Amino acid sequence: MRRISVELGSRSYSVLVGSGLLGGLGSLLRAEGLKQSDTFVITNAEVGGLYYEKVRAELAAAGFRSVVRHDIPASEEGKNWEEFSKTCAAMLAAFPDANAVPLVLLLGGGVVGDLGGFAAAVFRRGVPFVQLPTSLLAAVDSSVGGKVAVNFGGVKNIMGAFSQPRLVVCDLDMLRTLSPREVRSGTAEIIKYGAVCSAPLFEQLERGDLEKLLALDTDVLTDVVAQCVQLKANVVQQDEHDKLGIRNVLNFGHTIGHALELSADYSLTHGEAISIGMVAATRMAVKLGLVGVDFEHRLFTLFERAGLPMCHADKPGLFDRIVRAMQMDKKFRDGKNLFVLPTDVGAWAPRENVDWALVHECVRGVLA
Ligand SMILES: NC(=O)c1ccc[n+]([C@@H]2O[C@H](COP(=O)([O-])OP(=O)(O)OC[C@H]3O[C@@H](n4cnc5c(N)ncnc54)[C@H](O)[C@@H]3O)[C@@H](O)[C@H]2O)c1
Ligand SMILES: [Zn+2]
Incomplete structure (x- = not known):
């Protein structure tokens, strides 16, 4: 496993990159200092269908009290204000207690990470969230850096916030179920890094x-x-x-x-x-x-x-x-x-x- 530190003072966090990290996710979160007892997993039908059960079982095994799942649509079209609002409503319904601070897990590509991260950034003025990137693009780019947003009024990412995750766990094994088109799409951001950085x-x-x-x-x-x-x-x-x-x-x-x-x-x-x-x-x-x-x-x-x-x-x-x-x-x-x-x-x-x-x-x- 590789650990990359994002050094931002009190908002610093680690990005863990490796194979097989989903197995033992719950204990990994505990070992990284995340002490919440409730979790809210934002995903979509496609990715959730493949990996949610594993995530749920790992969290339960590590003693997390509740694991609530919420799905958003599996495409850029769903990265909008209505879905953001529905996500906030689902979080409120799951955690109505004013003092509840769930740990939000973002299991998906950049759309789940951006929309879900924005919901976590504003719910009760911000609850902790962990990125679990499942696309190559999310692994190399969108899961790191704290830009969270939805599209609005025909403009990309115009409603959003800066909110850093507490941790990023990138299990490369999950990339194996990506379509070849989505793998190619991820290489575009990689070529970008090479070209200008x-x-x-x-x-x-x-x-x-x-x-x-x-x-x-x-x-x-x-x-x-x-x-x-x-x-x-x-x-x-x-x-x-x-x-x-x-x-x-x-x-x-x-x-x-x-x-x-x-x-x-x-x-x-x-x-x-x-x-x-x-x-x-x-x-x-x-x-x-x-x-x-x-x-x-x-x-x-x-x-x-x-x-x-x-x-x-x-x-x-x-x-x-x-x-x-x-x-x-x-x-x-x-x-x-x-x-x-x-x-x-x-x-x-x-x-x-x-x-x-x-x-x-x-x-x-x-x-x-
Ligand atoms: N926040 C940032 O800094 C930042 C940086 C770059 C891009 N982005 C945003 O990221 C988004 C694009 O992200 P993306 O390319 O991951 O798109 P995406 O989230 O729509 O995922 C692409 C498709 O792959 C599927 N998928 C994801 N992981 C899978 C897996 N492991 N197995 C099978 N299918 C899987 C998804 O369900 C979806 O259909 C854009 O909205 C873009 O604006 C944000
Ligand atoms: Zn990009």
């Missing part, structure tokens, strides 16, 4: 570990997930609340990617949408002279090898919807856009006020 990781993927990841090779998976978590921890430790611009690095490909994700009516996974977003942002960086075509070629080759899309079928009205959604981006200030652009393998720079004509050209370029 870590040249060694990028080169490791180029040397053949990308294919080993896609095949869920245990050693490569353990190593790469731990590296990504460490990279994310380094960024979050410097800019927990996204105030200094440092955390923006994690948004490479996300400005256009998020806008596309919502505008394409949930036909793309998050990872697919952000790979297309990274393609558009990279072309922007090349046109602005920030990075050479060699970088573009190397990055696009990785996307091809991972089977990730680099464009999306155009439809009437899609371009306008993307541009409208993009203008709501949280990074944009006073009418000025802000893009996270690559400058070399493992390096990036923010670029403010990019000519809208160029932005539009790059969006059109990924609509085939």
Whole structure:
């Protein structure tokens, strides 16, 4: 088992990465200092159907008094205010006593983690929660860092909070039931880390570990997930609340990617949408002279090898919807856009006020 520490003073926590961690989960939680007696497990039918019973049995064996399950829909479409509200109502129904502090367990991918984490962050002004990421994307990215949110009014993650988990337990065995499409989707965030945060990781993927990841090779998976978590921890430790611009690095490909994700009516996974977003942002960086075509070629080759899309079928009205959604981006200030652009393998720079004509050209370029 690998342990990565996210050092945030009183909000510090560990991310445990390894195989077989679900067996003995209850005693692991106790050993990590979680003393609550009641638990509330947020999951969905798909993931809960596979792993809830194991989680319940492990918690019961470790002496947790009650284990209550709540399911949300198994897709981005369900990451909304109504489901958030239903989740809060279910927590209140399960724990009506004003002094009850259940431990919330988030068993699922990024949708469960984001929505469930937000519910835990606001229920009784915050109850402790543990992330149990079950998708590759959640393992390397969304389960760490404390950004919890739901989509609202056609904007991604616009209602949310910063609330750190008490612990993240990433049992890599659970990734084995993911569909190949969801595994590929997770590699998009991994390629992102390599492209703008870590040249060694990028080169490791180029040397053949990308294919080993896609095949869920245990050693490569353990190593790469731990590296990504460490990279994310380094960024979050410097800019927990996204105030200094440092955390923006994690948004490479996300400005256009998020806008596309919502505008394409949930036909793309998050990872697919952000790979297309990274393609558009990279072309922007090349046109602005920030990075050479060699970088573009190397990055696009990785996307091809991972089977990730680099464009999306155009439809009437899609371009306008993307541009409208993009203008709501949280990074944009006073009418000025802000893009996270690559400058070399493992390096990036923010670029403010990019000519809208160029932005539009790059969006059109990924609509085939
Ligand atoms: N909070 C953050 O910092 C952060 C970072 C990156 C992404 N995100 C968010 O994460 C979300 C995407 O997460 P995701 O890609 O995990 O999507 P997801 O949660 O929708 O999971 C993808 C699909 O895989 C299924 N699944 C998950 N684990 C499984 C398993 N072990 N076996 C079988 N099926 C499984 C799910 O039921 C779902 O159908 C987006 O909403 C995105 O905005 C948040
Ligand atoms: Zn992302």
